[in-house]
Amino acid sequence: MEDYANSDEEYYYSDRDSFDGLVNEESDFQWVPPKAPSSRVITKESLLTAQRDDLQRVMDLLSLREHHARTLLIHHRWDVDKLFAVMVEKGKPCLFAEAGVPLMEHQIVSLPLSSSTLMCEICMEAVSSKDSTKMDCGHCFCNNCWTEHFVVKINEGQSRRIRCMAYKCNAICDEAIVRNLVGIRHPDLAEKFDRFLLESYIEDNKMVKWCPSAPHCGNAIRVEDDEFCEVECSCGLQFCFSCLSEAHSPCSCLMWEFWTKKCRDESETVNWITVHTKPCPKCHKPVEKNGGCNLVSCICGQAFCWLCGGATGRDHTWSSISGHSCGRYKEDREKKAERAKRDLYRYMHYHNRYKAHTDSFKLESKLKDIIKEKVSNSEEKESTLRDFSWVTNGLYRLFRSRRVLSYSYPFAFYMFGDDLFNDEMTKDEREIKQHLFEDQQQQLEANVEKLSKFIEEPFDQYEEDKVRDIRMQVINLSVITDTLCKKMYECIENDLLGSLQHGIHNIAPYKSKGIERASELITCQSNKASNADNCPSSENGTNGGTAEFDRPSGSGSSYESGYSSRKRARKEGLGGIDLNLPAEVVDRN
Amino acid sequence: MVDLGRVQKELQECNKNMDVSGINVKPKGDSLTHLIGTIPGPVGTPYEGGIFQIDIVLPDGYPFEPPRMQFATKVWHPNISSQSGAICLDILKDQWSPALTLKTALLSVQALLSAPQPDDPQDAVVAQQYLKDYQTYVGTARHWTENFAMVSSRGHEEKVQKLLEMGFAEASVRSALAAVGGDENLALEKLCSG
Numbered sequence: 001m002e003d004y005a006n007s008d009e010e011y012y013y014s015d016r017d018s019f020d021g022l023v024n025e026e027s028d029f030q031w032v033p034p035k036a037p038s039s040r041v042i043t044k045e046s047l048l049t050a051q052r053d054d055l056q057r058v059m060d061l062l063s064l065r066e067h068h069a070r071t072l073l074i075h076h077r078w079d080v081d082k083l084f085a086v087m088v089e090k091g092k093p094c095l096f097a098e099a100g101v102p103l104m105e106h107q108i109v110s111l112p113l114s115s116s117t118l119m120c121e122i123c124m125e126a127v128s129s130k131d132s133t134k135m136d137c138g139h140c141f142c143n144n145c146w147t148e149h150f151v152v153k154i155n156e157g158q159s160r161r162i163r164c165m166a167y168k169c170n171a172i173c174d175e176a177i178v179r180n181l182v183g184i185r186h187p188d189l190a191e192k193f194d195r196f197l198l199e200s201y202i203e204d205n206k207m208v209k210w211c212p213s214a215p216h217c218g219n220a221i222r223v224e225d226d227e228f229c230e231v232e233c234s235c236g237l238q239f240c241f242s243c244l245s246e247a248h249s250p251c252s253c254l255m256w257e258f259w260t261k262k263c264r265d266e267s268e269t270v271n272w273i274t275v276h277t278k279p280c281p282k283c284h285k286p287v288e289k290n291g292g293c294n295l296v297s298c299i300c301g302q303a304f305c306w307l308c309g310g311a312t313g314r315d316h317t318w319s320s321i322s323g324h325s326c327g328r329y330k331e332d333r334e335k336k337a338e339r340a341k342r343d344l345y346r347y348m349h350y351h352n353r354y355k356a357h358t359d360s361f362k363l364e365s366k367l368k369d370i371i372k373e374k375v376s377n378s379e380e381k382e383s384t385l386r387d388f389s390w391v392t393n394g395l396y397r398l399f400r401s402r403r404v405l406s407y408s409y410p411f412a413f414y415m416f417g418d419d420l421f422n423d424e425m426t427k428d429e430r431e432i433k434q435h436l437f438e439d440q441q442q443q444l445e446a447n448v449e450k451l452s453k454f455i456e457e458p459f460d461q462y463e464e465d466k467v468r469d470i471r472m473q474v475i476n477l478s479v480i481t482d483t484l485c486k487k488m489y490e491c492i493e494n495d496l497l498g499s500l501q502h503g504i505h506n507i508a509p510y511k512s513k514g515i516e517r518a519s520e521l522i523t524c525q526s527n528k529a530s531n532a533d534n535c536p537s538s539e540n541g542t543n544g545g546t547a548e549f550d551r552p553s554g555s556g557s558s559y560e561s562g563y564s565s566r567k568r569a570r571k572e573g574l575g576g577i578d579l580n581l582p583a584e585v586v587d588r589n
Numbered sequence: 590m591v592d593l594g595r596v597q598k599e600l601q602e603c604n605k606n607m608d609v610s611g612i613n614v615k616p617k618g619d620s621l622t623h624l625i626g627t628i629p630g631p632v633g634t635p636y637e638g639g640i641f642q643i644d645i646v647l648p649d650g651y652p653f654e655p656p657r658m659q660f661a662t663k664v665w666h667p668n669i670s671s672q673s674g675a676i677c678l679d680i681l682k683d684q685w686s687p688a689l690t691l692k693t694a695l696l697s698v699q700a701l702l703s704a705p706q707p708d709d710p711q712d713a714v715v716a717q718q719y720l721k722d723y724q725t726y727v728g729t730a731r732h733w734t735e736n737f738a739m740v741s742s743r744g745h746e747e748k749v750q751k752l753l754e755m756g757f758a759e760a761s762v763r764s765a766l767a768a769v770g771g772d773e774n775l776a777l778e779k780l781c782s783g
Contacts, residue, residue, distance in 0.1 A: 121688050123595050124594070145687065
């Protein structure tokens with residue numbers, strides 16, 4: 001115990017400059033003004049509100065009606081900046097034409113008198129003009145034909161881009177007309193159309209994605225500035241926004257994809273097979289040599305030479321096999337087997353450590369309940385120590401660091417392996433980088449283990465002095481592990497990936513407070529009149545709007561937006577207070 | 590359901606001025622949803638002189654969904670499968686508009702015969718040949734036209750003979766047959782009425 005304390009003390013004080021001590025930290029936290037959260041939960045109810053801002057911006061700037069603004073935004077995948085850039089570059093007529101928004105002039109043309117009849121070019125019948133509809137592009141057909149057309153397109157899944165029926169007319173049909181005409185005969189389909197149209201904001205938008213929870217919670221998440229991040233949905237699921245799999249930072253999405261594939265499929269089994277077996281030349285089943293001489297016989301009856309794999313006769317002496325000679329040493333084959341063996345051991349090394357940490361953070365999440373009990377025991381005791389927030393803070397820090405540690409192994413596997421960066425580093429460079437990283441990793445690992453040990457102490461049964469001692473240790477170690485995590489991310493960004501493959505390996509930034517919980521949008525009252533019936537968002541939409549902030553999980557959090565040049569922003573956290581609990585997710589796993 | 594009223598009108602319209610276009614559509618059986626279209630090979634192409642039959646099936650959503658067309662006559666063309674007769678033409682797929690008709694679609698198919706698009710092939714073998722060895726392509730296309738698309742015109746002489754035996758003048762027999770696209774009965778009708 002004392003040993004730990006001494007060494008830690010040293011470490012702590014020597015590094016003190018970088019984190020300004022604990023007392024300050026807590027007061028800092030209270031003074032940081034809340035900033036806009038970097039991610040939002042979009043529910044079925046708030047979907048319309050979520051797109052309101054973008055729509056309004058486009059409507060205001062181009063003085064457009066809402067459905068035209070939506071058409072433009074759908075065409076440009078809800079990227080308002082890109083839309084404006086196209087307008088500056090190509091001009092308004094081109095912007096409109098490409099997206100299928102008719103230019104304004106046509107709109108002024110009024111319908112002919114209701115008494116007149118016209119020939120619908122689709123059904124080739126004469127219809128009275130009150131039974132026909134003229135679209136913004138100027139094309140006029142009978143309502144029956146329009147309705148049929150809309151029904152076919154909605155059923156084809158084309159709701160977002162229903163074009164005019166005229167040949168080579170690029171104009172997108174007015175959504176209000178579609179809604180009204182379809183609604184007369186097929187109200188359910190009109191509803192479907194509305195939903196598709198609204199959901200375009202999620203489906204066609206790179207800053208908004210469905211929460212990948214299964215069964216699906218019905219929510220989507222919008223990130224505000226950086227799409228390479230990790231978020232927590234209001235349903236509790238934490239995930240990587242970029243690839244929608246579980247949160248895996250500091251692994252990049254590509255590394256994580258490779259890693260999960262490697263863990264899942266039998267590629268390592270395949271490796272074992274290459275090392276230990278040879279295929280039978282007749283039935284091609286892998287055959288393992290279980291001793292004896294180099295004449296092997298397969299269960300299918302075929303005999304073959306273990307050295308070269310060629311089919312042979314069955315008679316043999318100690319030195320030769322009948323009808324066969326293959327004395328030559330095949331260096332190539334030997335090398336291949338050697339390499340496969342090495343790769344397997346290397347994978348096992350990283351996988352074992354990855355697994356060990358994953359397993360321990362699964363166990364540690366059980367610790368949560370035990371700790372709660374210990375804290376309540378302690379609080380009942382007559383003692384000068386009243387505040388036990390250090391225990392829970394320490395516990396959250398432990399979860400957080402474990403995660404980083406656990407995912408740092410697959411990162412290292414690919415960072416220093418042959419798969420990804422072989423051409424970009426010399427052998428020496430790689431070795432230097434590997435040492436650098438492994439030093440960081442080791443330090444972090446040691447401190448995480450210590451933290452874990454202290455937190456597991458039965459402090460509720462100890463004397464006050466001893467508890468004070470543990471308190472000090474836990475607080476110190478919490479700060480140290482947090483700092484070490486930050487340092488590891490810095491090392492990854494600056495020293496390891498800094499010079500390599502720009503943009504491909506984006507790593508979600510480290511957040512001291514853990515994965516940020518997306519905050520809910522507060523739905524506003526404004527709503528389209530035509531849409532109000534179908535979309536129950538406005539009046540009762542505020543339900544749960546602020547409920548999320550009640551949770552002590554750092555939801556309304558306040559990180560600086562990233563300063564990193566390559567989107568691997570590191571956001572400065574505020575120390576070991578108020579972390580997200582990974583427990584829900586862990587349990588899910 | 591298929592808009593049968595429109596189909597009927599289309600057929601009337603199309604067959605009214607068949608003399609000009611040479612394009613003709615008629616029902617295959619009793620149903621108006623399965624039709625046979627006929628287009629003459631465009632002049633100045635290896636398809637000249639051929640009469641190509643196109644099998645047309647109208648989907649339930651017609652005219653809001655495109656008609657399904659494929660060549661019933663074998664044809665050697667980069668955008669038409671030499672095996673199945675499937676046609677690769679945008680207006681028969683995503684560029685279809687309900688304002689198009691069977692006749693305009695067939696006209697487009699005819700235009701496709703005169704302007705192959707080997708960069709967007711349906712039949713890779715033909716497209717390769719078209720790009721690498723144009724002369725051979727022309728030869729093969731011609732050969733196929735003569736063998737498969739002129740079968741009816743080889744029978745043509747028999748029809749002429751038959752009608753001649755009925756007592757019509759050769760010149761009017763030939764022009765009548767040409768006008769109705771080689772259909773013996775229609776020609777007879779025409780000869781009788783005119």
